[in-house]
Amino acid sequence: MAKLPEHVLIVGGGIIGLSSAHFLSEAGVQVTVIDQGKIGAACSHGNCGLINPSHVFPLPRPGAFKNAIKALLKPNGPFRVQPTLNPQLYFWLLRFARNGNLKAMRHAGWARHHLLTFSREFYRDFISGNQIDCDFEERGCLFVYGTKHTLDEHDQFDAMMTKEYGVGAEKLTGDELEKMEPAFLPGVAAGAWFYPQDAHLRADKLIKGWRKLLEERGVKFREMTRVSEFVPAQRQIKSIEVCDVNSNATETLPCDALVVATGSWTPMLNKQLGYKIPIQPGKGYSLTMPRPEICPKIPMILEDEKVAITPMASGYRLGSTMEFVGYDTTINPKRLELLTKGATKYMRDPVGKMIEEQWYGWRPMTPNGLPLIGPTPKYQNVFVAAGHNMIGIMTAPATGRLVSELILQKQPSIDPKPYAVA
Numbered sequence: 290m291a292k293l294p295e296h297v298l299i300v301g302g303g304i305i306g307l308s309s310a311h312f313l314s315e316a317g318v319q320v321t322v323i324d325q326g327k328i329g330a331a332c333s334h335g336n337c338g339l340i341n342p343s344h345v346f347p348l349p350r351p352g353a354f355k356n357a358i359k360a361l362l363k364p365n366g367p368f369r370v371q372p373t374l375n376p377q378l379y380f381w382l383l384r385f386a387r388n389g390n391l392k393a394m395r396h397a398g399w400a401r402h403h404l405l406t407f408s409r410e411f412y413r414d415f416i417s418g419n420q421i422d423c424d425f426e427e428r429g430c431l432f433v434y435g436t437k438h439t440l441d442e443h444d445q446f447d448a449m450m451t452k453e454y455g456v457g458a459e460k461l462t463g464d465e466l467e468k469m470e471p472a473f474l475p476g477v478a479a480g481a482w483f484y485p486q487d488a489h490l491r492a493d494k495l496i497k498g499w500r501k502l503l504e505e506r507g508v509k510f511r512e513m514t515r516v517s518e519f520v521p522a523q524r525q526i527k528s529i530e531v532c533d534v535n536s537n538a539t540e541t542l543p544c545d546a547l548v549v550a551t552g553s554w555t556p557m558l559n560k561q562l563g564y565k566i567p568i569q570p571g572k573g574y575s576l577t578m579p580r581p582e583i584c585p586k587i588p589m590i591l592e593d594e595k596v597a598i599t600p601m602a603s604g605y606r607l608g609s610t611m612e613f614v615g616y617d618t619t620i621n622p623k624r625l626e627l628l629t630k631g632a633t634k635y636m637r638d639p640v641g642k643m644i645e646e647q648w649y650g651w652r653p654m655t656p657n658g659l660p661l662i663g664p665t666p667k668y669q670n671v672f673v674a675a676g677h678n679m680i681g682i683m684t685a686p687a688t689g690r691l692v693s694e695l696i697l698q699k700q701p702s703i704d705p706k707p708y709a710v711a
């Protein structure tokens with residue numbers, strides 16, 4: 290058995306880096322988290338904060354590709370691909386399309402289910418046990434549909450979810466939905482599926498509280514520090530080169546093991562990893578505002594519009610859209626408008642009095658909807674934990690636990706094969 294690492298460097302201070310730091314430091318390992326920006330300021334910041342065991346099925350599923358093509362043809366629809374000369378995106382889309390079958394969807398469903406169930410339980414105990422102020426609530430989630438046809442299309446998926454994963458829902462008519470959630474305009478929604486086991490939180494507040502806890506435990510954080518090179522020694526990385534993004538000063542940091550939790554940026558480290566990581570940034574937006582006067586109690590996804598509404602104790606957030614536009618950093622007002630339009634169609638009081646934050650994030654998208662968690666084929670002591678698609682917040686605890694088990698050569702609590710890097 291190889292010597293166990295005493296000091297682990299984690300590249301990436303998003304939710305996945307933090308969760309990995311949590312489980313490693315709990316096991317007594319010395320941990321340093323390095324980020325090129327501020328901790329938690331990238332995709333883990335302004336997302337919808339849904340902690341939904343109901344999200345077992347990945348985006349590629351039977352019919353998804355046809356629906357995506359339909360959505361693409363809609364001018365300013367929620368799904369957009371910017372034509373590019375970069376062949377990587379087309380290869381990725383091809384792989385995504387190939388995974389749109391029942392067998393692949395079920396396989397991904399099981400792997401996601403294992404990550405989701407542990408994480409959901411972990412959050413409940415961890416947040417209350419450590420009194421982390423992050424608006425965590427267990428109110429379920431509504432999948433809302435505008436037409437009877439789309440509402441009924443979900444029947445087959447719900448039946449599978451109930452039978453195979455035990456996460457069934459209650460199907461509501463439009464009237465039942467309005468009774469349960471009076472924030473809806475009357476007569477607009479055809480109905481909804483209510484998933485009672487789902488929960489939600491405010492991810493920016495969770496990260497703030499979690500970081501504080503980790504600092505108290507001795508975890509070190511280095512912000513505005515970009516990792517640029519790995520220094521190989523046979524089949525291991527014994528140190529990395531980092532660069533201060535303000536001063537450009539470089540430094541070499543030794544490590545016993547390395548966790549690469551760099552979300553959408555991971556393919557930029559392909560050369561250093563010696564492996565091609567199949568992640569594309571899937572850009573999404575959110576708007577955060579004070580709670581409107583008639584605020585819904587239950588988070589929801591307006592499925593036909595692809596807009597999520599998260600009512601939080603400290604605010605109200607609309608989020609969604611999926612754009613494949615490379616590493617684009619602009620805020621497109623037309624995409625933000627889609628969010629308010631979706632909410633306006635269904636809600637009595639769709640937006641708060643002022644917009645506190647307009648935000649975008651790059652979801653680290655993989656072609657099969659599964660994250661990559663495990664050692665790299667080239668270096669025994671380098672572990673990837675990236676590609677968490679639309680479920681990074683809701684699967685972070687199980688990811689961090691698995692990363693820690695693999696690094697410390699413990700018996701993994703879930704089968705790591707479905708997430709293997711190679």
Ligand SMILES: Cc1cc2nc3c(=O)[nH]c(=O)nc-3n(C[C@H](O)[C@H](O)[C@H](O)COP(=O)(O)OP(=O)(O)OC[C@H]3O[C@@H](n4cnc5c(N)ncnc54)[C@H](O)[C@@H]3O)c2cc1C
Pocket residue numbers: 300301302303304305306323324325326327328329330331332333334335336337338339340514515516517550551552553554555572573574575608609610649650651652653674675676677678679680681682683684
């Ligand atoms: C609109 C929207 C809504 C969403 N809603 C939900 C939801 O309701 N529930 C849910 O579970 N998920 C949701 N997601 C997805 C979720 O936000 C992501 O899956 C998750 O944040 C990914 O976390 P991460 O730690 O992998 O990446 P990030 O949070 O992006 O962190 C990666 C970090 O790595 C750093 N980094 C990159 N390269 C380097 C380098 N070379 N050196 C140093 N640092 C580096 C970056 O600066 C960044 O801080 C949503 C996403 C969007 C866009």
